[in-house]
Amino acid sequence: MSKIIHLIRRELLLQKRQRSAFIAVLLGAASAVMLPNSPTFAVATVIMAVYFMTVYTNAFDFKYNAELGYRSLPVSRSTFVISRYVTVLVITGAVLAVSAAVSFVFKQTGWLDVSYTWTWPLLCLSIGSSMVYFALFFPLYFQLGYMKSRWANYIAMLTVYGLLGTLQGYLPTADKPAVVVMSELLKSPVLIVGLLGGLVVFGLSIALSVKIYSRKEVTISN
């Protein structure tokens, strides 16, 4: 357990050092601004922030042959894999916290007409979407490695962004702000089923990645 925490700390320290965390904060703030009128974009922006952080870790691990180092330490492969998934949850939470704080401040001060802040259904949707996104990506990453998986990741991110944007167009926003409409759509049964489904997918993905990575051999990039 403590090993997972140290592996998560590793990712956060890398982000901090490379100032890539700044991008996440920026995207978090942007999502707060988008939230009232374009909630799907706000959700997509949150996922994008997490995407950037994860991609940076992948890239650093690749660039510095860190896998060779970590696999030589007394850390099991499954611990390593699980830490990547947990980090996604941690970062998602952090981005949402930033976003919520920003939208709270905006709402209080009346800046940029941000009059609505995050609702529980939308928070759940963000966390769920992020989980599903990385549940699909990580097995690919552990199978193919950074170089071969990064384009798929990039295209997937664009697709998700486009899809969620398209969804936005179908929201019946006649008289109510989009964020209210969307929160109402995500009524509890839908939300609970969706979240449970997301959790199951996440869990299955962890199991799959652990299995894939247990067979994976270390290759050295330079």
Add this chain to the structure above:
Amino acid sequence: MRIVISNASPDPIYKQIADQIRDAVLRGQLEEGAPLPSIRGLAKELQVSVITTNRAYEELEKDGLITSVPGKGSFVAVHNQELLREKRLHLLEEKLTEAIEDARQMGLTKEELMNIITLLYEGEEQHG
């Protein structure tokens, strides 16, 4: 104690080490009970492997010149003077035999060789 290892020497390194320590003991340069460098310390000093110094010490132990106390190290053996003298005499005989061989090959007679020895012996005395 001085140990010099030569890569040009035909002798294996362990033998060079053993020979030089043996010499020092027989000449009395190393006193009875005097501690020898540790096997690993000597390996470091001479930049040779532990197996090499270990083998040199084993050789000397077999000759009864040194003793090794587990956990304490190796020491010059306490030996009786008679035995030591005998060993040195043996060493001297070997060297003389070699000289005699050479003399024979050159066709020197016993008298001629003796003359050389006498001359050298006296010369040595005069010098020091």
Add this chain to the structure above:
Amino acid sequence: MDKALRVMNVSKHYPGFNLSNVSFELERGYVMGLIGPNGAGKSTLIKLIMNLVKRDGGTIEVFGLDNQEHELEIKERIGFVYDTIPYYGMLTVSEMKSLIAPFYQKWNENVFRRYLKEFGLNPGQKIDTLSRGMQTKFQLAVALSHEAEFIIMDEPTSGLDPVFRSELLDILYDIIQDEEKTILFSTHITTDLEKIADYITFINDGQLVFCMPKDEVLDRYAVVKGGLELLGSGLERRFVGMRRGHTGFAALTDDAEALMREYGQKLVVEKASLEDIMVYMVRGERSV
């Protein structure tokens, strides 16, 4: 005997390269040099020992334990040094240390600091800006700060100058003053690091050529040189490898004493270095 490492019939197949049925052992407290030309399989062997790649056959035991079943327990007791530093270059020495240290139960911060000082490493310096030699020293400092009993080094001196190599040699001699420490290193350039090696394991083209005490290796082989007129009478059959020119030949033999008796002054016999042994064995018979 107490073995730090046992490699038994280990095989690993790659497209275009096979490591086949390699077996050797290393006793605790001794130093082994793994030598062979580039691409011989040295790195593969080290990766197999570290369980970074999966073996296709055979068994590997470290401290008497299977290296796959007891992977974490073994890795607690191993210190590793690689050719390329596997640490994040944009982090400082002390930041990187803070990411590694928590994984070892026996991490000793005081020992680590002492090594940093001894090696002249600045804790605040970014790893990327360290020279190659300093990066290797940082890896060594990490390897030596968690009471590792077995230090495994893959090409620790490649690309480093003789001054550093001699420094590394001194460091390794200091490590082995403790009789419990075992060292395995690989190298394709011989002539200095192997001074410390008790055993030499020579692999070529994925095959074990020999694993012997170094002194025995150096005792067994000699380089003989002579005129071309000596060849053709079966003399070549007693050579392990030969280099034939227009003015004479030079060859590696494990039969030097007999050859000296039979050929006397006609042959020049010299001690063989590990490099000679490696080159003649790998290249076999050739003309120049």
